[in-house]
Amino acid sequence: MTNTCLTFRDLTLGYGSHPAIHHLDGTIRKGSLTAVVGANGSGKSTLMKGIVGVLKPMAGEVIRAPGVRAAYLPQQSELDRSFPARVVDLVSLGLWPRRGLLGRYTKEDRDDVSKALMAVGLGGFEKRPIDTLSGGQLQRTLFARVLLQDADLILLDEPFNAVDAKTVGDLIALIKHWHGEERTIMVVVHDLDLVRQNFPETLLLARQPIAWGETRETLKPENLLRARRFHEAWEENAPWCEPGEDAHGHDHHGHDHDHQHGVGPRAA
Amino acid sequence: MDMLYGLVIAPFADFAFMQRALIGSLMLSLGACPIGVFLMLRRMSLSGDAMAHAILPGAAAGFLFYGLEILPMTIGGLIAGVIVALGAGAVSRFTIQREDASMAAFYLISLAIGVLMVSIRGSSVDLMHVLFGTVLALNDEALTLIGGIVAVTLVSLAIFWRALVAECLDPLFLRSVSRLGSPVHFIFLGLVVLNLVGGFQALGTLLSVGLMMLPAAAARFWTVRVEPMCVLAVLIGFASCVAGLLLSYHASLPSGPAIILSAGVVYFASILFGTRGILRARIIHHRHRTA
Numbered sequence: 107m108t109n110t111c112l113t114f115r116d117l118t119l120g121y122g123s124h125p126a127i128h129h130l131d132g133t134i135r136k137g138s139l140t141a142v143v144g145a146n147g148s149g150k151s152t153l154m155k156g157i158v159g160v161l162k163p164m165a166g167e168v169i170r171a172p173g174v175r176a177a178y179l180p181q182q183s184e185l186d187r188s189f190p191a192r193v194v195d196l197v198s199l200g201l202w203p204r205r206g207l208l209g210r211y212t213k214e215d216r217d218d219v220s221k222a223l224m225a226v227g228l229g230g231f232e233k234r235p236i237d238t239l240s241g242g243q244l245q246r247t248l249f250a251r252v253l254l255q256d257a258d259l260i261l262l263d264e265p266f267n268a269v270d271a272k273t274v275g276d277l278i279a280l281i282k283h284w285h286g287e288e289r290t291i292m293v294v295v296h297d298l299d300l301v302r303q304n305f306p307e308t309l310l311l312a313r314q315p316i317a318w319g320e321t322r323e324t325l326k327p328e329n330l331l332r333a334r335r336f337h338e339a340w341e342e343n344a345p346w347c348e349p350g351e352d353a354h355g356h357d358h359h360g361h362d363h364d365h366q367h368g369v370g371p372r373a374a
Numbered sequence: 375m376d377m378l379y380g381l382v383i384a385p386f387a388d389f390a391f392m393q394r395a396l397i398g399s400l401m402l403s404l405g406a407c408p409i410g411v412f413l414m415l416r417r418m419s420l421s422g423d424a425m426a427h428a429i430l431p432g433a434a435a436g437f438l439f440y441g442l443e444i445l446p447m448t449i450g451g452l453i454a455g456v457i458v459a460l461g462a463g464a465v466s467r468f469t470i471q472r473e474d475a476s477m478a479a480f481y482l483i484s485l486a487i488g489v490l491m492v493s494i495r496g497s498s499v500d501l502m503h504v505l506f507g508t509v510l511a512l513n514d515e516a517l518t519l520i521g522g523i524v525a526v527t528l529v530s531l532a533i534f535w536r537a538l539v540a541e542c543l544d545p546l547f548l549r550s551v552s553r554l555g556s557p558v559h560f561i562f563l564g565l566v567v568l569n570l571v572g573g574f575q576a577l578g579t580l581l582s583v584g585l586m587m588l589p590a591a592a593a594r595f596w597t598v599r600v601e602p603m604c605v606l607a608v609l610i611g612f613a614s615c616v617a618g619l620l621l622s623y624h625a626s627l628p629s630g631p632a633i634i635l636s637a638g639v640v641y642f643a644s645i646l647f648g649t650r651g652i653l654r655a656r657i658i659h660h661r662h663r664t665a
Contacts, residue, residue, distance in 0.1 A: 158550050176550070184546040189415055190598045191543055199540055202551045207537055235598045255551070 111136040111174055111259055111290040112157060116166035118347075119149070119156040125164065125347070126152040128313050136171070136258075137288040139281070141301040141321065144311035144333060150294045151181050153311070154263045157292070170259070174290075175203055177257035179248055181264045181294070187237050193247055194219055194232040200254030222250040227276055241268040249277060260284060262293045266300070278304050298325060312336030385623045391510050395619055398512040398576050399633060401520050402585055403611025405527035406569040408604040410590035413566060415542050415600070419587055421462075421473060424481035425563075426570050426583040428458035430488030433579060438491055444515050448571055451579070455567035458484050463563050467556060507578030507630040509619075516575045523572035527565050534558055539600060577630040585611060588637035595648025610640050 112134035119127040127149040134140060142150045155161035157168055158178040170176070177200075185196075197219050201211060223229055226246040231239075239247060245265065252260060262281075266274050282304070284291055292309075295301050301308055301321060308324040310316045312333045317324040386392050413422045432454025436447035458480045465476035512520075531538070537558045540548040548555045566586075573582025589610035593603045618633030625632075645651050 160546065160549050178547075178550040180546055183544065185544045186415075186542060189543045190594075190600055190603060191539075192599065195539075195599075196543065199544065199547060202536075202540070202548075207552075207554065208533070251547075 109136045110134070111138070111171050113169040114166070115169065117156065117163055117168055118165040119152050119161055120164050123164075124344075126313065127156065127311075128347070129166070130315060132315070132318060134290060134292065136290055137285075138307055139285045139291045139305055140293070140307045140309055141305035142292055142294045142309045142311060143296070143298065143301060143325075144316075145336060148311045148333070148336060149313050150311055151263050154178065154180070154261050154292070154294065157259075158261055174259050175255075175257045176259040176261060177252045177255035178261045179252050179263060179265055181267070183248065185244075185248075187244070189236070191236050192232065193223070193228065193234045193236060193239070196236055196247055197222060197250045197254060200251035203255055203257070218254060219250075222253040223247075225253055225280065226250045227273070242270055242273050245269050246273060246277070249280065253280070258289055260289055260291045262291070264294050264296065266295065266297070274300075301325065381624070382620065385620060392619060392623065394512045394517060395509045395576070395629060396615065398517055398520055399509055399585075399615035399619065400612055401517075401524045402569070402573050402576060403589070403608055403615055405524035406573060406582075406586040407589045407607035407611040408531055409527065409562075409565055409569050410586035410588075411593065411600070411604050411607050412538060412542065412562065414587065414590045414594065418473065419591070421477045422566060422570070422583045422586055424477045425455055425459060425566055426574075426579055427488075428481040428484040429455045429567070429570055429574060430579050431484050431491055432488075433574065434488045434491040438494065444513070444519065444575060448519060448575070451571045451574060452567065454484060454488075455571060456564065459563040459567050460560065463560055467559070506628065507574060507576050507581060509576040509629045509633070510622075512576060520572045520575065523568050527569060530561060530565055534561060538562060577633065581630045581634050584634035584637060585614070588634065588641050589614065592637070592641040592644040592648075595644040595651045598650070610637065614640060 110133045114130045114132050117127060117130040118125050126147070130153070142153065144150050152161065156163060157170075158176050159168075198211065198215075200222070201215055201219070205211060205215065220229070220232065223231060226249045228243065228246055228250065231243070231247075236244070236247070245268065249265065252262070265277060269277065278300075281291060281293065293305070295305070302325060305321055307319060308321040309318045310324050310329055310333050313336060316333045316336075317326075317329040386396055410422070413419055429451040432450035432452065433447045434450070435454075436443070436445075436450030440446040458477075462473065462477040462480040465471055465480075466473035469476075534554075537548065537552070537554045541555055541558050541562075545555060548558075569586060570579075570582050573585060576582070577585060589607040590603075592610050593607040596606055597603050614637035615633055617636040619629060621627060621636065622629035622632040646653055648654070
């Protein structure tokens with residue numbers, strides 16, 4: 107299937123022996139813009155980590171279409187803000203996919219860094235030490251880095267946290283611009299109004315996918331209610347998930363999505 | 375003029391052992407100071423100290439079997455250091471335990487073994503050299519060793535610079551674009567051990583970490599970028615070596631502590647007068663711009 111960017115095959119991700127994403131099946135179309143919504147602990151960030159590969163699946167797999175490069179903006183960055191670096195140094199990390207470990211930065215690269223900073227409204231911030239940036243400015247700096255990575259698949263985990271309304275507007279415009287360039291984008295968002303206005307497709311998660319597809323359909327009240335009833339806590343003595351009996355479970359949940367995209371064949 | 379010559383140049387011009395000490399300690403600064411900058415920026419300053427202790431049993435084992443010979447003691451120290459660095463690094467990478475705790479555990483065990491081995495051989499004046507160094511008795515072998523270590527260090531830093539900076543600045547980002555994160559961490563730990571081992575000929579296992587950390591800690595007060603910070607740390611290291619050796623020559627003080635104390639003086643001066651130091655922050659900051 108040439109227009110598939112990501113395929114989840116019976117994907118289970120989690121911590122210890124407890125799943126945070128339970129038997130996820132489905133596909134992400136190339137060039138799609140998907141919002142990932144759900145309550146706290148519903149597995150949104152875990153899914154992002156699984157896709158980018160920093161968390162190994164407990165079962166199943168994520169298959170990236172060949173040649174797809176991902177850029178990832180984590181919710182909790184491990185960025186060390188006390189590190190002596192300037193904005194331009196931080197953004198230049200985004201040149202890694204292009205230049206790697208040893209490639210020299212060219213004049214063109216440096217121009218691209220400036221352009222990326224312009225695009226997020228931080229023109230002229232190049233020389234600022236990163237420990238003098240506000241939370242929102244830092245977030246925009248990280249957006250500039252994602253911009254520079256020039257990736258086909260862009261994963262943003264709650265990018266609008268601690269960002270003022272005007273900046274959210276700017277960042278949404280940037281995301282739509284990427285969408286226009288046929289990049290595949292997944293964004294974890296909490297603000298459902300924002301999702302309804304700006305995201306064509308939505309994945310509603312509650313450890314399992316509750317609904318997945320066109321945003322208006324997915325965010326119907328009955329789906330939201332089902333998502334809200336989801337039990338957040340882990341149960342220490344929850345029964346072990348056996349392959350046989352579980353096939354029912356994820357089959358059931360997988361359906362919504364499969365119909366919408368007409369992705370038929372699955373092993374289960 | 376003559377007095378200045380007598381004070382500063384003559385000791386190095388007249389005595390071969392002073393020349394060797396100068397060459398050895400300057401080379402050490404060239405490799406160890408940039409490593410110290412990264413140790414500091416990764417909040418691993420005390421890990422460096424721990425690692426320096428961890429080298430002891432290896433050096434002691436070499437001493438136990440071969441006496442006061444440079445090569446066996448160096449190789450022993452290298453092996454012990456690598457075991458501790460890799461062990462502690464692996465525990466912190468692959469379990470929930472943080473590096474500080476795993477490092478402390480490993481180095482305490484290592485130190486205990488070292489002390490045990492030392493006591494088997496009995497007290498010895500030679501052993502004081504192991505612990506506190508003999509920069510004034512560096513022979514050709516030791517200088518060659520130090521030169522090799524410096525070359526390896528500088529070449530590795532040049533190659534892995536970008537990954538090392540990325541690994542310090544934003545490790546999760548590096549993991550998302552490259553698999554170099556873990557290898558770079560271990561290469562870096564290897565370089566730390568290498569430089570500590572190189573230093574213990576001259577400064578002893580306990581003080582070799584001083585030439586690594588103090589110039590780096592001092593440089594932190596002067597600049598907000600990594601590259602100048604490394605250069606400045608090396609320069610501070612150079613100055614400390616020259617000052618320390620002269621001090622030790624004129625006042626008949628042990629040379630290792632004199633070098634480290636010179637670096638200590640620069641450190642305290644930097645705390646006070648550095649562009650990011652106390653006085654600047656407290657006093658000169660009253661004026662501000664409109665935007």
